[in-house]
Structure formats: C-alpha cells, structure tokens
Amino acid sequence: MATSERTYTDEEVEARLKKELPHWYLEGGWIRRKYKTNSWKGTLMVINTVGHLSEAAWHHPDITASYAWVEVRLMNHAAKGITDKDFSLAKKIEEVVHWQPGLEGGALEGCPKDDMRFAYIKYDKPKA
Incomplete structure (x- = not known):
C-alpha cells in the first residue's frame, strides 16, 4: 500500500534548493535544471545518464x-508536489552529470580539456 509523502511549500523548496542544489530553481511547481552541453553527443549522454538514474x-x-x-x-506526480524523492534524485543527477574524475586525482584522468572533440558538457564554474 502506498503511503502519502510530505510535499514542501514553495518557500521550503526554494530554501532547500539554495542550500543543497544552487543550480536548480523552482518554476511552475517543478524543480528544474538546465545542463549546457557542447553538442548533440553531450546532450544524449546527459539524457541517458538522467534516464538511467531515474529508472x-x-x-x-x-x-x-x-x-x-x-x-x-522534477515533481512527484503521485504526491502532486515536490517531495524528498525529487531532492534526492536531483542530487544524484547533479553528482553524476558533473563528475570530473580528473579533479579527484587517481587513475581516472577525465576527458582531455584541450581538445573539443572530446568535450561533452559545459561544467559549472566553481564558486569563489
């Protein structure tokens, strides 16, 4: 049996987004994020990543x-509002889409930064 989930008010959503997901925003009852890519290849990679995580x-x-x-x-259709599921999935999408192994060190070096043939996403600039 499904249980009802807590939905957040617009003010609560905006406060959580500001604190936890600063590149996301609330509009029209949805939390939203636009990812900029370098080409159709990058767009498809983001879509497939979001699809995998969502499924x-x-x-x-x-x-x-x-x-x-x-x-x-994101919006919880069953709850007709923003719930913890939306925040949790948004955080996971953000983590995976913006993962840059080259910044972590270790064996995974990341995409070559000086060759646009391999560029696929336009990463957010680090906040000062």
Whole structure:
C-alpha cells in the first residue's frame, strides 16, 4: 500500500534548493535544471545518464532537450508536489552529470580539456 509523502511549500523548496542544489530553481511547481552541453553527443549522454538514474530510483523526470542543452524537471506526480524523492534524485543527477574524475586525482584522468572533440558538457564554474 502506498503511503502519502510530505510535499514542501514553495518557500521550503526554494530554501532547500539554495542550500543543497544552487543550480536548480523552482518554476511552475517543478524543480528544474538546465545542463549546457557542447553538442548533440553531450546532450544524449546527459539524457541517458538522467534516464538511467531515474529508472534505478523509480522516479521519473520530464526532460526537454535541444542540440546543446538538456532541461530536467522534477515533481512527484503521485504526491502532486515536490517531495524528498525529487531532492534526492536531483542530487544524484547533479553528482553524476558533473563528475570530473580528473579533479579527484587517481587513475581516472577525465576527458582531455584541450581538445573539443572530446568535450561533452559545459561544467559549472566553481564558486569563489
């Protein structure tokens, strides 16, 4: 039997986004994030990543895409609002899409930064 999930007020959502997911925003009842990519290849990689994570979590976003961007929108359809599921999935999407192994050190070096043939996502600039 399904249990009802707590939905957050707009003020609570905005406060959590500011603290936990600063590149996401609330609009029209959805939490949203637009990822900029370098090409269609990058757009498809982001879509597939979001699709895999969403299916594994059994919580599915709406996605809109174009040649060089992907917009992800999350809202718990069953609860008719923003719930902990939305925040949890948004955090996992953010973590995986923006993962840069070259910054961590270790055996995984990451994509070559000086050759645009391998570029696929435009990473957010670090906050000062």
